[in-house]
Structures are given as structure tokens and as C-alpha cells.
Amino acid sequence: MYLSLLLICCYSCKKSQDVENDYYDRPVVQAYLVPGVPIQVKVSYQKFMEDTITHGYPITNLNLKISNGTDEVLLSETSPGVYNYADASFVKDHQHYALSFEYLGKTITAETSVPGKPTGFRVSSTTQVVPEFSFGTTPAAFIPLVFNWNNPGKENYMMVFKNTDLYKTPTDSRFNRTYQDIESILGTVATHQTQQMTFNYLGNYQVLLFHINEEYSKAISSSSSNSLNLTPQYTNVQNGLGIFTAMRADTLNVLVTH
Incomplete structure (x- = not known):
């Protein structure tokens, strides 16, 4: 029995190694x-x-x-x-x-x-007010912007907020964050609203609504694997890994201010 278990173990290890090398x-x-x-x-x-x-x-x-x-x-x-x-x-x-x-x-x-270009892309206001923090006062309520677009076929969308100012001014001078574009995978909805944490910087923004394919949505969703969750990442590449996809965008401009 011990010899049989040893042979099975060796075979399994070799098979696992072969699969890993192939991967x-x-x-x-x-x-x-x-x-x-x-x-x-x-x-x-x-x-x-x-x-x-x-x-x-x-x-x-x-x-x-x-x-x-x-x-x-x-x-x-x-x-x-x-x-x-x-x-x-x-x-x-x-x-x-x-x-x-x-x-x-x-x-x-x-x-x-x-995919086709998004249609009906619109926003409730082209100005986003982010209340300014100051000690001893209660900041004003944050009023979100509401974005809408047409999506009768329940297709996949992604939104990107991109600050276009050359010199960027933080919304809160207490924090010196490294600037990053904000990306949100929205799924198959037809509306999205901002949150105060969406904007770490004041100024001019391009808001890009991307009509994306399901393969890209799946790839992004599976990219959260880590050492505790070794689920293989999604790929649409035969005999390979990664993603080959296409997308189409429409753009609105928004000013973020206090």
C-alpha cells in the first residue's frame, strides 16, 4: 500500500509539474x-x-x-x-x-x-462640488453627479475619470496622494453616480464611458486572485493567456470644484 501511495504521489507531482510548465x-x-x-x-x-x-x-x-x-x-x-x-x-x-x-x-x-459607441450619454450637471473640510465646521452635504446612457441590451460598460490638468490640486490639502485615473467596471447597468471619494483632485475631468465586451469584464473580475485565492485568470487567448478585446467610448467633461 505504501509503494502504491508513493507511486501515485510521484505521478501526481510529475503531472502537476507538467501542467505548471505547460502553463x-x-x-x-x-x-x-x-x-x-x-x-x-x-x-x-x-x-x-x-x-x-x-x-x-x-x-x-x-x-x-x-x-x-x-x-x-x-x-x-x-x-x-x-x-x-x-x-x-x-x-x-x-x-x-x-x-x-x-x-x-x-x-x-x-x-x-x-462594440458600438455608447448612445445617450448624459450627466445631471457638468460641475461637481466637493465640500471643503475645515476644523470646527460641518461640511456641506455631497451632491453626486448622475450619469445615464442607453443600454436596452444589458451590455457591459466601464467608466474612467481622468483629470486633464497639468498641475493637479488635491481636494484635501491634508493628504498628498499619488494621482491615478479612477476606473469603475459598471456591469450591465445604464446609470452611475459619483461618490465624494471618486475625486481626490480638483480641476477639469474627462469622463469616459466605455462600451466593453464580456471577455474584458470577465478578465477584470478574475484579476483579483491572490495567494489565498488561486483561481486562474480568465483569458480568451487560445494556447496563451491574457486578453484580446475591443472597446468604444463616449466622453463628457466635468469640472470639480469646492
């Missing part, structure tokens, strides 16, 4: 197609869990192609692991695209379709 042999693809924007695809090695680097090392010298079903274009490697196609007119609304390249004897493929 780490897959290239990681990162690409977001947007109409009117040149195509950029990043390809890298998968990181091992013990690696401290932010991203895997780039994979170079690939013949990476993208097809729209009628025409096929070859991307140029402009820096290690970064492949570009400069003609911004190649990506169009409602078209289907397929990516392919060869790596370690396997064909790596992925497909996506460009």
Missing part, C-alpha cells in the same frame, strides 16, 4: 482595439509566482497578424515585445478581428468584435 510556456497577450487608434499588442512571458518583477519579460521576433475577415495586416515590433500597426483606420465599429502568431510550435489565436 508557464504560454505567452501572455495584452491588446485593446479602439476605432481611430493605432493597434498595439504586447506579448510577454508568464511570470512565475516567486518573481518580483511587475510584468513578464517581452517575447520578441514574432510574426503577429490581425485579420478583419477580408484583410490581414502584419504588425511591426517597435520595442521588445510591443507590436504595432500604425493605420488607425483599420479598426472600425461592429467589425470582427482575429489575432494569430506562432510560438513554441503552437498557433496562438484570439478573436474579438468592436
Whole structure:
């Protein structure tokens, strides 16, 4: 019985190691197609869990192609692991695209379709007042902005708040935060309202509403895996990892002030 258990254990370890090696042999693809924007695809090695680097090392010298079903274009490697196609007119609304390249004897493929531009995007006010904090006084109530858009098909959306000022002024001088764009995966709703914590800086904002595909929503949702939750991240890349997707945006401008 002990010998049988030992053989089973050795087989399981070898099988697990083979699966792990196969997993780490897959290239990681990162690409977001947007109409009117040149195509950029990043390809890298998968990181091992013990690696401290932010991203895997780039994979170079690939013949990476993208097809729209009628025409096929070859991307140029402009820096290690970064492949570009400069003609911004190649990506169009409602078209289907397929990516392919060869790596370690396997064909790596992925497909996506460009969603339509959001319609009916509107906001309750173009000015967001963030009450100013001061000692000894009660701050005024925060009145949120309400964004709405058309979504009869219950499709997926994401919103990004981007401060466009060259010199950024914090909403609260007590805190010196590093600036970051605020991104929110909204799901299939047709409305969104701001919170006071949405804005760490005053000034001019672009508010971008992205119509995204389900594959991107799934990839973002699965990216919360950590050492206590080793659920594999979602990918739509065959024989690889990562995401090949497309999105379409509409934009409103908002001023944040006290």
C-alpha cells in the first residue's frame, strides 16, 4: 500500500509539474482595439509566482497578424515585445478581428468584435462640488453627479475619470496622494453616480464611458486572485493567456470644484 501511495504521489507531482510548465510556456497577450487608434499588442512571458518583477519579460521576433475577415495586416515590433500597426483606420465599429502568431510550435489565436459607441450619454450637471473640510465646521452635504446612457441590451460598460490638468490640486490639502485615473467596471447597468471619494483632485475631468465586451469584464473580475485565492485568470487567448478585446467610448467633461 505504501509503494502504491508513493507511486501515485510521484505521478501526481510529475503531472502537476507538467501542467505548471505547460502553463508557464504560454505567452501572455495584452491588446485593446479602439476605432481611430493605432493597434498595439504586447506579448510577454508568464511570470512565475516567486518573481518580483511587475510584468513578464517581452517575447520578441514574432510574426503577429490581425485579420478583419477580408484583410490581414502584419504588425511591426517597435520595442521588445510591443507590436504595432500604425493605420488607425483599420479598426472600425461592429467589425470582427482575429489575432494569430506562432510560438513554441503552437498557433496562438484570439478573436474579438468592436462594440458600438455608447448612445445617450448624459450627466445631471457638468460641475461637481466637493465640500471643503475645515476644523470646527460641518461640511456641506455631497451632491453626486448622475450619469445615464442607453443600454436596452444589458451590455457591459466601464467608466474612467481622468483629470486633464497639468498641475493637479488635491481636494484635501491634508493628504498628498499619488494621482491615478479612477476606473469603475459598471456591469450591465445604464446609470452611475459619483461618490465624494471618486475625486481626490480638483480641476477639469474627462469622463469616459466605455462600451466593453464580456471577455474584458470577465478578465477584470478574475484579476483579483491572490495567494489565498488561486483561481486562474480568465483569458480568451487560445494556447496563451491574457486578453484580446475591443472597446468604444463616449466622453463628457466635468469640472470639480469646492
